[in-house]
Every structure is written in C-alpha cells, then in structure tokens.
Amino acid sequence: MSTSTPYVPRRHTDSEADLIAQDLAIELDDAAGRAEAWDEHPFTQQTPVIQTVDPENVCMVVDDASMTYRVRSSTGNNDSGGRISRGLKRITGAGWAEVHALSNLSFIVNRGESVGVIGTNGSGKSTLMKLLTGKVRPTSGEVYATSTPVMLGVNAALVKEISGRENIRLGCLAMGLSPEQTAAKYEQIVEISGLSDALEMPLKTYSSGMSSRLQFAIATSVDPDILLIDEALNTGDAQFRARTKERLDEVRANAGAVFLVSHSLGTIKQMCTRVIWIEQGEMLADGDPQWVCEQYEEYTSHKSNGRTRAAKVVYERTRLRLDPIKVDFTSGSRPKKAGSSRIR
Numbered sequence: 001m002s003t004s005t006p007y008v009p010r011r012h013t014d015s016e017a018d019l020i021a022q023d024l025a026i027e028l029d030d031a032a033g034r035a036e037a038w039d040e041h042p043f044t045q046q047t048p049v050i051q052t053v054d055p056e057n058v059c060m061v062v063d064d065a066s067m068t069y070r071v072r073s074s075t076g077n078n079d080s081g082g083r084i085s086r087g088l089k090r091i092t093g094a095g096w097a098e099v100h101a102l103s104n105l106s107f108i109v110n111r112g113e114s115v116g117v118i119g120t121n122g123s124g125k126s127t128l129m130k131l132l133t134g135k136v137r138p139t140s141g142e143v144y145a146t147s148t149p150v151m152l153g154v155n156a157a158l159v160k161e162i163s164g165r166e167n168i169r170l171g172c173l174a175m176g177l178s179p180e181q182t183a184a185k186y187e188q189i190v191e192i193s194g195l196s197d198a199l200e201m202p203l204k205t206y207s208s209g210m211s212s213r214l215q216f217a218i219a220t221s222v223d224p225d226i227l228l229i230d231e232a233l234n235t236g237d238a239q240f241r242a243r244t245k246e247r248l249d250e251v252r253a254n255a256g257a258v259f260l261v262s263h264s265l266g267t268i269k270q271m272c273t274r275v276i277w278i279e280q281g282e283m284l285a286d287g288d289p290q291w292v293c294e295q296y297e298e299y300t301s302h303k304s305n306g307r308t309r310a311a312k313v314v315y316e317r318t319r320l321r322l323d324p325i326k327v328d329f330t331s332g333s334r335p336k337k338a339g340s341s342r343i344r
C-alpha cells in the first residue's frame, strides 16, 4: 500500500496575500474602468469623429501621419530596448529593422492655440516635431501648414567661437532677415535674452541656460506664425521663464500657434491651452492641460514605482476617453504640405 503524503494547501504569507489582493483590486478596477469608459464613449475606438478644417483659422493639420525609421541592426535581431523591445519592430532583411516611431496621428491646430506635447522617453515627441517642421516627411499620411514653422530646439545652431552679439546677427540672417531688419530687431533680442552683460563674450563661455535664452530670443525675433519649442525652456531661471511666457503670449496673440515639447509638466500647464500625450508612438490624449497632465503624472508615477498593471489601467482609461478624429478638408481648406517651398 502506498503511503502518499496528504495534500496540505500552502498558505500564502501575509505579504504574498497583500500582493494578490492588490492585483485583484487592480484587475477589478481595470474592468470597472473599461465598462464605465465604454458606457461614456461606446464608439470611442471604432468611429473617429470627423473634424472639418476651418480655412480661416487653421495653422497646422496632421492627417493620419505615421513615421517608420529603418535602422541597421548589428545583430540582425535587434533588441536594444525602447520601442524595439516593445515589439513594434519588424526585421525586414539582413540586418535591417523598422522602428515605428509614430502611428496614424491626426489632429488640427488653429490660430491662438498653444499645444503642449508630452510622453515618456522614446514615445515619439521629437519625431512629431520633425514632421511638423516639414524637414522630415511622414512615411504615410500628411502634415500641412499655413506657414513655415520655426523650430527652437536645444540643438539649434549657435556658433561657439563667436560672441553672443555676432550670434544674434548671424542667427537673424540665417532665418532670412535682411541686415536692416536684423539691426532693427537687435535691441528686442537683447532684452528678451536678458544677456546684455555677456553679449561681447564668446558663446563657449555661456552656461547651457544662457545659450538657451539666446536661442529663444533669436528664434522668436522673427514673429513666427508657428513656433515649435523642443525642451528649450527647461534650463531657464524663474525670471527668464516669466519673460519667455510673455513672449509666447505675444506670439499667440499675433495669431500664431505654439508647440511645446517638455518633460516639465509645470511649464506645460503654465504655457499651454491644450496638451497632446503621445505614448509608444500613438496619441493617448488630446485636451485640457490639467486633466491630461494629471493622467500622465499618475501613469509615470506607477511606472517608475514598478506598478505595471496600475500604469496599464491609467493608460487604458485615458485611451478610452480619447475621441480619435478623421480630418475632413472642405474644398479649398487644405493648406500646403509642411516643408513645401510654396509656403511662406
């Protein structure tokens, strides 16, 4: 007769039980959240809302734009992290892989709007900015603009060996101002930069914050109709930020549109009238800065504390509240393609 050991269920330790309970609670919360969101927006994922371009007010249109980078992979089986490790790649041949940086983005930006763009590292924000400038073409879809956007980025070209004053002159000429227009703008640029004491020094002696201030002052001196700012504001001190906000308000008041990419939610909330959250190349939210930033803060806080499921709940909950749009151009309302030489 065999003597088998009687089955005794193993009891979970208190901490294991706590973890299981938390997971269950999150799953229930997740399910309830989906149901609630579904009740509120039953067709959110299926039926895009048709949004018609208003030719009188439009500044930029992103129409179902996607961007895929084709990258050489040293192993042929690239798994180097970021987007690639999340499975959004496709090995296309010996040593080549595709990185889907942006997928089917659609939105319309009208005059007077200041649009914040947020998202975790590698989510596609800078790629979106490149498409908006028109210097990079989307792999599918299209980006349209009513005027040439001016890009102000941390890498905007300043020459390190020459003085701040010379950089102002060169920068203005490079942006297409005449020598007379440059001379007329000079005092305004100095004032916006707040760097009058340092203008005779070579740029290599400037701190990164001082360089950013100079870039900002030069780039906004042309009164751009559409201004794109990529992280450039983060380095400034409180006084410069106040001046920056004033200048951005002026640009907006002059019927322009501003895009601001930043990891600083304080700056985004302070300066933007609308926020677009891009995650893993997809638009997750587009709307009220306060609400979108709250969701984003909750998401990133869960992620950085390793609460993957809770982060997923916030992600799904936010995504279900997005009304995806389909752009509709009535006859004559289609602006020129961004980057086209036919726009000013």
Ligand SMILES: Nc1ncnc2c1ncn2[C@@H]1O[C@H](COP(=O)(O)OP(=O)(O)OP(=O)(O)O)[C@@H](O)[C@H]1O
Pocket: 069, 070, 071, 082, 083, 084, 099, 100, 101, 119, 120, 121, 122, 123, 124, 125, 126, 127, 128
């Ligand atoms: N030139 C490129 N070639 C190949 N892949 C690229 C290139 N530029 C960006 N990517 C990839 O595209 C994805 C989006 O990158 P992007 O720089 O747009 O993100 P981001 O949101 O601006 O990131 P961060 O906040 O870190 O600056 C990433 O997976 C990135 O690795």
